[in-house]
Amino acid sequence: MKVLVGVKRVIDYNVRPRVKADGSGVDLANVKMSMNPFDEIAVEEAVRLKEKGVASEIVVVSVGPAKAVDTLRTALAMGADRGILVQTDEPVEPLAVAKLFHAIAQEEAPGLVILGKQAIDDDSNQTGQMLAALWGRGQGTFASAVAIEGDAVTVTREVDGGLETLKLSLPAVVTTDLRLNEPRFASLPNIMKARSKPVATKAPADFGVDITPRLKTLSVAEPAPRKAGVKVESVDALVEKLKELGVA
Amino acid sequence: MQTYTAPLRDMRFALNELHQDDGFGHLKAHEEFGPELMDAVLEEAARLCQQVLLPINRSGDEEGCHFEQGPDGTSVRTPEGFREAYRQFAEGGWTSLVAPAEWGGQGLPEALGKMVEEMVCATNVSFSLYPGLTSGALAALTAYASDELKQTWLPKMVSGQWSGSMCLTEAHCGTDLGMLRTKAVPAGNGGYKLTGAKIFISAGEHDLTENIVHLVLARLPDAPKGVKGISLFLVPKFLLDDDGNPATRNGVWCTAIEHKTGIKASATCAMQFEDAMGWLVGEPNRGLEAMFTMMNAERVGVGIQGLGIGEAAYQSAVWYAKDRIQGRSLAGAKYPDREADPIIVHPDVRRMLMTMRAYNEGCRGVSAWISRALDAEKHAEDAETREKAADFVALMTPVVKALFTDLGFESASLAVQVYGGHGYIRESGVEQYLRDARISMIYEGTNGIQALDLVGRKMSAHMGRYLRGFFHPVSNFIEANAGDEQLAPFIAGLKRAFEALQGSTSMIAQRGLKDPEEAGAAATDYLRQLGLTAMAYCFAKSVKVAMTQLSQGSDEAEFYGAKIHTARFFFDRILPQTASCYLAIKAGKGSMMALDDAAF
Numbered sequence: 102m103k104v105l106v107g108v109k110r111v112i113d114y115n116v117r118p119r120v121k122a123d124g125s126g127v128d129l130a131n132v133k134m135s136m137n138p139f140d141e142i143a144v145e146e147a148v149r150l151k152e153k154g155v156a157s158e159i160v161v162v163s164v165g166p167a168k169a170v171d172t173l174r175t176a177l178a179m180g181a182d183r184g185i186l187v188q189t190d191e192p193v194e195p196l197a198v199a200k201l202f203h204a205i206a207q208e209e210a211p212g213l214v215i216l217g218k219q220a221i222d223d224d225s226n227q228t229g230q231m232l233a234a235l236w237g238r239g240q241g242t243f244a245s246a247v248a249i250e251g252d253a254v255t256v257t258r259e260v261d262g263g264l265e266t267l268k269l270s271l272p273a274v275v276t277t278d279l280r281l282n283e284p285r286f287a288s289l290p291n292i293m294k295a296r297s298k299p300v301a302t303k304a305p306a307d308f309g310v311d312i313t314p315r316l317k318t319l320s321v322a323e324p325a326p327r328k329a330g331v332k333v334e335s336v337d338a339l340v341e342k343l344k345e346l347g348v349a
Numbered sequence: 350m351q352t353y354t355a356p357l358r359d360m361r362f363a364l365n366e367l368h369q370d371d372g373f374g375h376l377k378a379h380e381e382f383g384p385e386l387m388d389a390v391l392e393e394a395a396r397l398c399q400q401v402l403l404p405i406n407r408s409g410d411e412e413g414c415h416f417e418q419g420p421d422g423t424s425v426r427t428p429e430g431f432r433e434a435y436r437q438f439a440e441g442g443w444t445s446l447v448a449p450a451e452w453g454g455q456g457l458p459e460a461l462g463k464m465v466e467e468m469v470c471a472t473n474v475s476f477s478l479y480p481g482l483t484s485g486a487l488a489a490l491t492a493y494a495s496d497e498l499k500q501t502w503l504p505k506m507v508s509g510q511w512s513g514s515m516c517l518t519e520a521h522c523g524t525d526l527g528m529l530r531t532k533a534v535p536a537g538n539g540g541y542k543l544t545g546a547k548i549f550i551s552a553g554e555h556d557l558t559e560n561i562v563h564l565v566l567a568r569l570p571d572a573p574k575g576v577k578g579i580s581l582f583l584v585p586k587f588l589l590d591d592d593g594n595p596a597t598r599n600g601v602w603c604t605a606i607e608h609k610t611g612i613k614a615s616a617t618c619a620m621q622f623e624d625a626m627g628w629l630v631g632e633p634n635r636g637l638e639a640m641f642t643m644m645n646a647e648r649v650g651v652g653i654q655g656l657g658i659g660e661a662a663y664q665s666a667v668w669y670a671k672d673r674i675q676g677r678s679l680a681g682a683k684y685p686d687r688e689a690d691p692i693i694v695h696p697d698v699r700r701m702l703m704t705m706r707a708y709n710e711g712c713r714g715v716s717a718w719i720s721r722a723l724d725a726e727k728h729a730e731d732a733e734t735r736e737k738a739a740d741f742v743a744l745m746t747p748v749v750k751a752l753f754t755d756l757g758f759e760s761a762s763l764a765v766q767v768y769g770g771h772g773y774i775r776e777s778g779v780e781q782y783l784r785d786a787r788i789s790m791i792y793e794g795t796n797g798i799q800a801l802d803l804v805g806r807k808m809s810a811h812m813g814r815y816l817r818g819f820f821h822p823v824s825n826f827i828e829a830n831a832g833d834e835q836l837a838p839f840i841a842g843l844k845r846a847f848e849a850l851q852g853s854t855s856m857i858a859q860r861g862l863k864d865p866e867e868a869g870a871a872a873t874d875y876l877r878q879l880g881l882t883a884m885a886y887c888f889a890k891s892v893k894v895a896m897t898q899l900s901q902g903s904d905e906a907e908f909y910g911a912k913i914h915t916a917r918f919f920f921d922r923i924l925p926q927t928a929s930c931y932l933a934i935k936a937g938k939g940s941m942m943a944l945d946d947a948a949f
């Protein structure tokens with residue numbers, strides 16, 4: 102079974118983002134960029150499936166600028182077999198990415214597509230769901246456990262009320278949650294091997310997908326700084342305060 | 350709080366931008382390792398160090414090593430988390446980063462390896478000793494062991510399955526190895542039996558690997574007295590079966606571990622050899638020479654410990670200086686909405702932070718320089734470049750060892766000072782840096798001995814040939830940039846320091862010839878003077894690169910701008926110390942040696 106995994110190049114989770122002075126977006130100049138952490142979990146899951154003999158090939162796909170090839174190499178160093186870079190310098194929105202993945206899924210015919218549940222840059226949490234709809238296949242989002250049994254996949258999902266278990270026929274789309282696994286460190290020999298693994302570079306037009314943004318960003322601003330709290334003298338004062346604030 | 354993010358940008362600067370014109374050239378052997386691969390390796394090393402080694406640094410210090418009988422026949426248990434961390438480290442291939450490919454290593458450049466070492470030391474210097482001693486042992490075995498020994502022992506040491514140790518010190522002899530007593534007698538089977546006691550052996554026993562390969566200095570029967578009668582032996586903890594697997598316990602035992610000031614998670618072992626089977630490495634009575642291969646590799650490594658701790662101390666101090674509010678800026682409140690200003694606004698706190706920062710960036714520049722020479726020494730195509738590189742390594746090894754560890758310790762002390770009283774309290778984490786850094790000035794030859802090596806051996810070797818390998822590039826740089834107006838203040842400062850260094854050099858050469866005690870009295874100041882001048886040279890070159898980048902409209906104005914400011918601080922505030930080194934040397938030994946021993 103072939104597994105298709107999406108990896109996005111995003112601002113590193115350790116970096117404190119700074120908003121551009123003109124409010125047009127986040128300043129990415131000279132900022133450390135890394136693989137979206139949820140996508141690392143997706144790659145790790147695919148590699149584990151391969152180690153178990155369930156997956157035969159792992160294809161990683163990134164939609165983004167030329168530099169996103171570094172992100173693909175990171176995934177290849179973790180154990181993926183080959184990469185596809187859909188290169189564009191335009192901002193990409195979930196629908197465009199879902200359409201590209203749909204086109205690639207039709208070409209590659211994977212048994213499973215694993216994506217992160219969201220990317221930590223825009224936190225959209227939409228691509229996996231849209232892909233499943235376009236592709237007409239089942240979706241298991243926010244996965245905390247994944248097990249392949251024959252031609253079905255059992256996905257344990259983290260939902261508000263607890264855990265929900267789904268069984269989906271393959272091929273299917275799974276999106277990862279934080280507790281699915283702990284991604285490995287790439288080994289030195291694998292980092293070196295990753296350089297010679299194949300990466301194909303494509304353009305969105307090669308898949309006949311128009312990625313023109315459908316959304317318009319009006320302005321981006323830093324969240325207002327949190328105000329200091331107040332200490333109350335007694336429980337009564339606390340209740341009073343909560344009522345005042347309209348939360349009790 | 351101990352906090353550390355690998356300074357990857359500065360590491361890349363030192364690796365790729367600073368030394369391209371150092372005359373050690375472009376190495377064909379390393380052509381396949383482009384900057385992208387180097388970046389990928391640095392990034393993954395940073396992740397591993399930050400996420401695996403840093404979290405067990407303070408806990409390892411609190412817990413320490415345990416001297417107790419383990420289920421697998423070991424007698425030292427490392428602190429919680431060390432076994433798992435070592436497993437990840439070895440399985441990830443990090444023990445074999447620079448080891449030659451023919452023994453299963455990755456064969457990556459030393460220049461890259463030293464950067465990774467810096468990260469390992471910054472996050473957990475105790476941990477670093479376990480793989481560190483193995484790589485030193487590898488260097489000695491690769492250079493001197495017979496093919497048979499290499500084939501038997503190297504592959505599993507490279508892979509990290511087995512580790513190494515270095516057994517020199519005995520209770521009555523540390524610096525003066527000529528007095529050592531451990532004996533080796535022929536066992537009749539081509540091997541030898543060793544008997545004696547060693548102390549202070551780092552990684553002499555532990556539970557991280559299934560076998561430990563000790564490199565032991567001992568005397569053969571009828572060996573001449575002194576250092577000319579010392580031979581080197583390979584003595585494994587377990588002898589191997591026919592399939593090459595550890596099978597029979599050899600007669601070498603850890604009898605105690607030391608209670609120490611710092612590096613508490615590194616086992617420092619007293620070792621007893623009782624008819625322990627060993628094999629000769631290199632020629633009889635030439636053991637010290639072979640051991641020096643290991644020691645020289647280790648000495649640069651110990652210098653890197655100083656740099657690593659210096660960087661970790663700096664970052665932890667910066668974090669605190671931004672967090673701790675106390676007093677108001679002398680220039681009027683800078684954070685009026687807060688109850689007080691963060692202490693980073695105070696000039697004296699700035700002095701401390703900038704000093705640490707300048708030490709670290711300066712040492713990193715020098716470290717990248719010597720690492721390029723380490724690579725060229727092995728891989729340059731023409732013999733002349735190889736020799737030039739070897740000369741440079743020989744000259745700079747004692748400087749890197751002593752200078753980096755002195756400055757690293759000073760940085761750790763400054764970090765404690767930035768934290769005030771809180772820095773003196775265990776929970777702050779920074780006092781550990783102070784304790785951990787202290788040993789690096791002592792082991793692998795005390796810093797005093799490094800200075801004697803520089804003045805006594807390296808300075809005079811081949812009529813000053815080693816020294817010229819440092820003087821030439823510096824004077825060429827000064828000359829080539831004499832007309833550069835922007836660079837002028839840096840060139841002027843470098844020139845002053847360089848002339849003073851030449852002055853000290855000829856003073857020592859003249860006086861030392863007549864009176865060796867004069868050279869001994871000057872040694873430590875001279876090493877510092879040379880070291881600071883080397884840092885100044887690297888800073889001046891950095892400024893040149895940075896200015897060029899800025900004038901070409903680099904989009905990294907912040908990084909290059911900060912580089913120039915740090916260099917300015919170094920030239921303004923630190924380099925002037927070379928003048929006092931010069932004056933101290935000029936004063937000679939007189940006052941130092943005047944008092945009778947009995948007057949103390």
Ligand SMILES: Cc1cc2nc3c(=O)[nH]c(=O)nc-3n(C[C@H](O)[C@H](O)[C@H](O)COP(=O)(O)OP(=O)(O)OC[C@H]3O[C@@H](n4cnc5c(N)ncnc54)[C@H](O)[C@@H]3O)c2cc1C
Nearest residue numbers: 515516517518522523524549550551617792793794795797
């Ligand atoms: C934690 C730790 C780990 C260690 N790990 C190892 C190890 O793995 N393997 C190993 O073999 N050893 C190891 N050592 C030993 C270490 O290398 C020695 O302690 C060191 O070389 C100094 O020797 P010494 O302690 O006998 O001091 P001494 O030689 O007694 O020196 C005492 C002082 O006198 C000075 N001095 C001595 N001789 C001269 C001279 N000729 N001229 C000027 N000054 C001189 C020294 O600089 C020093 O200041 C370790 C030590 C420690 C504490």
